[in-house]
Structures are given as C-alpha cells and as structure tokens.
Amino acid sequence: MYPIVALAEAAGAKVETIRYYERIGLLPEPGRTRSNYRSYSEVHLGRLSFIRRARDLGFTLDQSRELPELAESRNSDCGTVDVIGQDHLRDVERKIADLKALRRELCDLIGQCQKGAIAECRIIGALSPR
Amino acid sequence: MYPIVALAEAAGAKVETIRYYERIGLLPEPGRTRSNYRSYSEVHLGRLSFIRRARDLGFTLDQSRELPELAESRNSDCGTVDVIGQDHLRDVERKIADLKALRRELCDLIGQCQKGAIAECRIIGALSPR
C-alpha cells in the first residue's frame, strides 16, 4: 500500500500527473485512508509505470491505454488482436531502428570527441526521411 | 525547392506544424516566391524530418533542437559535448531496452494468438519499474 508520493517515486511520475490520470479515468481510483488519503497497490504501480514509460517512448495516452487492454481482452476475437498487435509491432520496430541509428551517431560523436576532434554533424542524417 | 505541402508529406508533418515550428524559431525561415509562398530546400527537409522523428521517439522539442546542435557546435569545448552526448546516449539506450521488451511481449501475444489462444497480459510487465 503506497501513499501517493511513494507511488510517484516508484513509477517515475509526479504527484500531479497521478491525480490527473485518475481524473481522466486512466488510473483506477485507489482506496482511501480514514483521512481521505489515496492508497495504492502493486496493480496501480504496474499500470502507472507502464503508462509513463510508454509516454516516454512517444506513444499517446490512448495507445498507452490500448496496449495492455490488447492482451487483457480475452473476449475480443483473435483476428482483431492480431491486426492491432501487428500494427503496434511495426511501430515499435521503426522506433527501435531510429533509435539505433541515433545511438550510432552519438557513439561516433563521443568517440571522435575523446580523440580531440569534434565530429561533423551527421546526427540529422540518422533520422532522415525514410 | 519544395512548397509547404510537399515538405509536409516528405517529412511526415502537418502544414500547421511546419508554420508553428517556424514561428517558435525551430525551423529557419524559408525563402518566399513572388506571391509570398514558402519555398523549402533539402536542408529544411532534413531538419524537419529529424525533429518529427525525434518527437515521435519521445524527445522534447528542446532536445530535438539540442541533438544536432551538439554535433554542430565546434566552438563549444569537447568536454561539454562529451558529457551531454553521454547523457543522451544513456537516454537512447534506455529507450531501446524498453522498446525491445515491449516488442518481445507483442511478438508473444501475436504468436499465441495465431495458435488460437489469447495470451495473458504480460505487456504491462514489459515496461515495469526498473
């Protein structure tokens, strides 16, 4: 049972963000103590961490909501889950490829810097039009 | 020389976003035709594509501005470039790791789905607190 600050720290979010997510129905309402303080469980921690990291990876809140629901939706038919899953998978693959290109340029830059010369800018090239 | 719609298509951005970036000084002002229409070069395309993709990867506009400047800044000393670069590198590594975990869960989900059974939800676990 986490109080709100503990949850915030554990999930890497701000207290205000947690309350905001609750307001828009993204996080289930937590239990309350006698004095009306929010009290969170491991389930809340898992969900909040997921959302924060998905957001950090450039997914929208709607996508962050959709991703876990995708696996939870035993009722929806497999074909739908499959199609949406493939979609997200392509998205993820693209992001990984872009990040790897960026990582390569950053490594080069740092490497050349340590040898005393500043690299010419090829960072823009790393994320160029497909 | 691209008109604004062509640039938007090539870079995967909306026309309004391009004008917004110009307004806040993120994109250099393009040339104009006699009739006052914006006219863009390859340089604009490179820069805009970079920003759009960096944004899609969860970087802020400030970071998207900083990344290329990092490599361009021959005047700033190597130590600074090195430190900032290492910082961004760690950030990028973390994102790659998170995305790989997410990819793994999506693959499993799709795989199990194709075998006819919906997987239990481990997607949230993929981006759990560190």
Add this chain to the structure above:
DNA sequence: GCTTGACCCTGTAGGGACTACAGGGTCCAG
C-alpha cells in the same frame, strides 16, 4: 497539549506542443 513541518486534499490556472478554423489572396485548368 501545542506547535511546526512534512504530507495530503480539491480546485483552477498556466505551459508545451500542436491542431483546427476563419477570412482572405494566388494560380491555373477547363
């Protein structure tokens, strides 16, 4: 038992990054 400081609450307003009009000029194919 009372204060003080860290924590919590519910608002509401502000900021970053777009996005969507409204109201109007340009340009060219038919």
Add this chain to the structure above:
DNA sequence: CTGGACCCTGTAGTCCCTACAGGGTCAAGC
C-alpha cells in the same frame, strides 16, 4: 473568367501535463 486547389496570417481550441492557492492531517519534539 470562374471553380477548385493551394497558400497566407491570425486566433482559438485540444492534449498532456505542471504549478500554485487555499486548506485539512498527522507524527515528532518541546
């Protein structure tokens, strides 16, 4: 020479937080 596709400059709205203001709760120490 007109209809439709394109462009312009605003300004207002949306999404996703973030930062107060104004006030209650609680445990530790005097």
